[in-house]
Amino acid sequence: MLYIISGVSRAGKTIVAKKLASQKGISYLSLDWLVMGFTNGIPEYGLHHMLLPDEIAKKIWGFFKAIVESMLWNDVDYIIEGEAILPELIIELFNKHPNKLKICFLGFADISVDKKVEEIKEFSCGKKDWLIDKSDKYMRNHVKNMMAHSKTIKASCNKHNLRYFDVSKNFVTAINNAMCYLKT
Template sequence: MLYILSGASRSGKTIVAKEFLKKTGIPYMSVDAIMMGFTNGIPEYGIHDKLWPHEIAERLWPFLQAMCKSMLWTEVDFVLEGEAFLPELVRKLLDEHPDKIRVAFMGYADANSDEKANDIKKFSSGVGDWLVNEPDDYIKNHIENMVVYSVMIREGCARNNLLYFDTSQDFEGTVRRVLDSFKPPAAQ
């Protein structure tokens, strides 16, 4: 089974992926690492971390789609986690392989940007956290951009009949609901 977990930065995707790994032993990879490989390794491809998430998703899609199809063909159990997926693109892949893919998108379309920025600073582990060391104005601006992106993702999920989980309220409960949606077929 291939699990695709996407959505806004700071919505809880990595937390879900890590918890899912603990519960199932199914590994995950952050698609952000792939994007940074393009950013720093082959910048001539024009895929870099300064683009808007939907631009990264559109540019990375041919690569990610081919990677997903290879994983599906080899029947590997794996979670791909990161911003670089769009509902309309994932929908086509899901339609081709309905019994082999689980998809969930996460965001915080209804979040208060000040509260979300405070939560990021409060709950960050600090280890490998690029955002928490930025100035407050930068963090707030990032959150405001991700609220806009969350609305876009939520609307895309509604149009494409895909699961969208909003972590604006009840973050921990929402993370549990995402995990429940990812339970392997034998565990349901």
């Protein structure tokens, strides 16, 4: 089984991927690592970490699709997580391989900006985190952008009948629900 976990920054994708990897005894790949490979290794491609998530997803799609198809053909059990996946793109592979893919998206469309900034600061305390050293204004703008992106992802998930979990109200419950969904 190939597990795809996507959604917005700060929605818990890595948490779900690490928990699932531990429970299933399989590895995971963060698309952030691939994006940084493009950013620092082949900048001439024009794919870099400062693009918006949907721009990255569209630029990396052909490359990512080829990797996923190869993994599916080889019956690899693996987890891939990251922002750079859009429901309207991944649905093609899901429709082609419904018994080999488990896909979910995470977001936060219905939370106050201040509450999410507080959560980020609380969770990031003492950890390596690219966002924690940014100004409050930067964090607030990032959260606003991710809230808007969450709404777009949620609508696309609904349109394509893919699972979306919103972590706005109860982060831990939503993460646990996503885990239960992926494990079934």
